[in-house]
Amino acid sequence: MTFVTLLDYAAVLVFALTGALVASRAQLDIVGFAFISCLTAVGGGTVRDLVLNREEVFWVADPNQILLAAGAAVVVFFTAHLVESRLRLLIWLDSFALAVAVSAGTGAALALDKPAVIVVLMGMATGSMGGLMRDVVVGEVPLVLKQGELYITCAMSGAIVAVAASSFGLASGLALVLCAMVCWGLRAGSIAFGWHLPVYKSRPPRS
Numbered sequence: 001m002t003f004v005t006l007l008d009y010a011a012v013l014v015f016a017l018t019g020a021l022v023a024s025r026a027q028l029d030i031v032g033f034a035f036i037s038c039l040t041a042v043g044g045g046t047v048r049d050l051v052l053n054r055e056e057v058f059w060v061a062d063p064n065q066i067l068l069a070a071g072a073a074v075v076v077f078f079t080a081h082l083v084e085s086r087l088r089l090l091i092w093l094d095s096f097a098l099a100v101a102v103s104a105g106t107g108a109a110l111a112l113d114k115p116a117v118i119v120v121l122m123g124m125a126t127g128s129m130g131g132l133m134r135d136v137v138v139g140e141v142p143l144v145l146k147q148g149e150l151y152i153t154c155a156m157s158g159a160i161v162a163v164a165a166s167s168f169g170l171a172s173g174l175a176l177v178l179c180a181m182v183c184w185g186l187r188a189g190s191i192a193f194g195w196h197l198p199v200y201k202s203r204p205p206r207s
Contacts, residue, residue, distance in 0.1 A: 003173050004111060007104035008045060008058055009065065011126075014097035016041040016069035019134050020076030021083075021090040026138045030077050036134060037073035038066055043130035048105045048122050052112060091191060094131060094143060099184035102127035102155045103176040106162045110172060116163045123159030123179070128152055147199060150190035158183030 019040030023033040042059045049057040059065040083089055105126025109119040128144045128151070135142040144151045162179035166172065189195040 003176065004104055004107040005058075005062075007100055007107060007176065009068065011045070011097055011101035011104050012041040012059075012065045012069055013072055014093055014100060015044075015130050015134075016072035017076060018090055018094045018097055018131065019069075020073045021080065021086050021093070022134055022138050022140065023073070024076060024080035025086060025090075030074065033073040033077045034070045036137065037076075038069045039137065040130045040134040041069035041072075042066065043133040044101055044105065044126040044128060045130070047129045048108060048126045051125070052109060052114070052122060054108070054112075091143070095184055095187040095191060098127045098131070098151070098155060098187055099158065099180040101130070102158045102183045103162070103180040106159045106179055107172065107176045110162070110166055110175075116167075119163050120156060120159040123162070124152060124155040127155040127158075127183070148194070148196045150186050150195055150197065153197060154183045154186040154190070157186055 016037040019037035020033050022040075023036040026032075026036075028036065042065065045058050055061075080086060102123045106119055106123035108126070109122035114122070132142045132144050135144075143149070158179040158181075161182045162175045165175035165178050170178075186195070
């Protein structure tokens with residue numbers, strides 16, 4: 001099992017937990033929990049593998065990843081009521097999932113010797129698409145587009161750091177660890193301290 005495969009497993013698990021928490025907030029049944037969890041868990045990686053034209057989509061090659069996501073959904077279905085603030089837990093779990101998934105997507109593209117811009121885009125897609133699908137399906141404002149927070153910027157920064165580290169000869173595993181650290185550090189700072197980029201403010205047209 002490669003390091004990127006381990007990252008895929010970790011991303012699937014944590015993103016599946018976030019999907020189940022969203023399902024609990026939407027008060028879905030247990031099948032709905034499993035559907036949202038699986039969609040969230042494999043959505044980003046599926047987009048990545050299709051775009052990169054890999055031999056098989058990762059969860060088709062290894063169905064245990066779907067079983068892991070479904071199992072996580074069942075656990076949350078029976079335990080979500082024990083959590084005092086599911087929204088807070090969701091946001092922090094999503095930050096970990098983002099960091100791990102960006103590393104997995106970046107690593108997959110690096111392993112195929114893709115150009116730097118493709119590597120960065122695959123890291124961003126893997127980290128953000130599953131959560132985007134999750135939020136859109138349940139009718140919530142996607143975290144990736146939430147005003148006043150860093151999200152996709154974190155994914156892009158982490159992937160760029162990994163590409164730069166690899167270009168300087170750093171081992172792939174260390175480069176991906178750096179990717180995850182930078183991505184999560186920026187996202188955590190945005191959640192805890194309100195870090196954000198300037199937002200567009202409309203101005204009246206000039207006469």
